[in-house]
């Protein structure tokens with residue numbers, strides 16, 4: 625089992641004000657690290673950092689990583705999470721998404737190289753596109769339509785992976801690639817368009833849950849604490865990856881709707897809408913590499929993860945009035 629304690633490490637987290645990034649920052653601060661979060665707040669929320677900002681070991685730098693940036697103190701790790709991640713966000717910001725995957729990744733890599741720091745790229749299962757292989761193994765090259773609307777995200781991440789691998793090969797940079805699958809938990813914005821917050825919001829406000837297409841397409845849902853543990857394990861290792869980090873329980877979209885309606889305590893009502901262009905049909909990781917190389921596997925049961933998410937939701941969106949950025 626790889627050690628995941630990083631006491632004293634100095635870490636730069638790009639995209640640290642977002643959903644996964646803020647949980648990562650919190651975990652790093654709790655482990656005694658110093659953290660510099662670089663975020664332009666395009667999809668992040670300063671409220672996500674309310675807890676960590678109390679620590680003298682935490683610093684927020686509001687900046688766009690598509691512009692070159694430097695760090696004026698020693699750095700041991702750079703974790704590059706900055707990127708719109710929900711389809712609504714990246715379809716709204718297509719050029720920004722391509723730029724953060726390309727220029728943003730190179731700027732973050734340059735900081736890592738300048739400090740001889742380990743670099744971890746948060747890539748995505750979307751590099752597999754609409755997969756023709758199932759479950760998805762890291763050796764699968766994927767099935768992405770390079771000119772479809774989703775390509776701005778998928779291809780940006782594929783380029784980011786290629787760049788990361790090239791920095792390793794040509795410059796000897798210490799790099800790693802994590803391919804994250806769907807994650808969920810507290811701090812997802814209720815209107816960000818991803819399946820879990822969308823269904824929760826619809827169920828809590830008495831609306832039918834919108835099912836794209838037949839609802840037979842599948843996803844696997846990894847609780848954010850597990851995702852963060854996976855990232856930490858990769859940071860602490862010397863494994864280059866790519867390594868899949870995700871839950872292995874494959875659920876159809878319809879099953880996810882049923883589960884969320886049950887946890888919210890409402891009768892399931894659904895309404896169908898067209899399947900978005902190039903939406904993947906099946907999505908579930910093979911996590912053997914993470915198990916054997918990092919000693920990592922997800923631990924949270926999806927129903928318990930949903931309960932924790934709902935508990936957070938009831939405070940964050942108290943009485944239906946947003947206390948947070950929507």
Ligand code: NAD
Pocket residue numbers: 638639640641642643644645662663664665666667668669687688689690704705706707708709710713724728746747748749803804805806807808
């Ligand atoms: P998020 O949108 O909540 O967070 C992304 C953060 O990046 C935000 O705080 C945003 O403001 C910041 N950002 C975006 N562009 C930036 C730029 N140019 N400069 C500086 N900051 C910028 O998304 P998330 O769900 O937390 O995802 C984090 C990372 O993990 C992303 O790279 C995403 O592709 C990857 N990922 C997430 C999931 C998931 O299920 N959440 C799955 C696969 C991969």
